[in-house]
Amino acid sequence: MAGLDLNHQNIDMPTLQHIPLWVLGLFIGLVALGWLQTRTRQVRKLQLLGAKVALTAVTLFSVVQLWWPTPWLAIALISWALTSLFVSWALSQSAAPTGASYNPVTQRFTLPGSWMPLALFMAIFACKFVVGMLSAVAPEHIRRLPAAIGISALYGLLSGIVIARVWRLLKLQ
DSSP: OTTOOOTTSOOSHHHHTTSOHHHHHHHHHHHHHHHHTTSOEEEEHHHHHHHHHHHHHHHHHHHHHHHTTSTTHHHHHHHHHHHHHHHHHHHHTSOOOTTOEEETTTTEEEEOOOSHHHHHHHHHHHHHHHHHHHHHHOHHHHTSHHHHHHHHHHHHHHHHHHHHHHHHHHTTO
């Protein structure tokens, strides 16, 4: 965001004290959930899809929530959707992760442990946190067209990565 100068903003300890306690709980929960996914595990298709749909819904909801009261909502949604579709298509062209498999008898996927889910959780959390802070301390900067396009594209990028991972795994069936 060119021209964004927060030097005059007062982002100090009193500002940080206004962060709800549930945000810390969410952060800890996401770290724990991501850490669990560093181990090889077996999951059903519904489990596989559920978490990915939830993460994609979070990013889409973030776009709608942020630009609902602005004239940029449609453009933000297009930015999110196009980025998400392109990234998910491009990344899904590769093979499933090494060690991933599907057992038709048990109808479960074996997923190798990976730090990628934790990285994605933290990236989505960080984006929402930073955008939330900017919305609170500098709403005049966040409510502009370039921000709507850029932030929505970033959320679309994260959604695309999540969707591509599922897409690649579903090809194992």
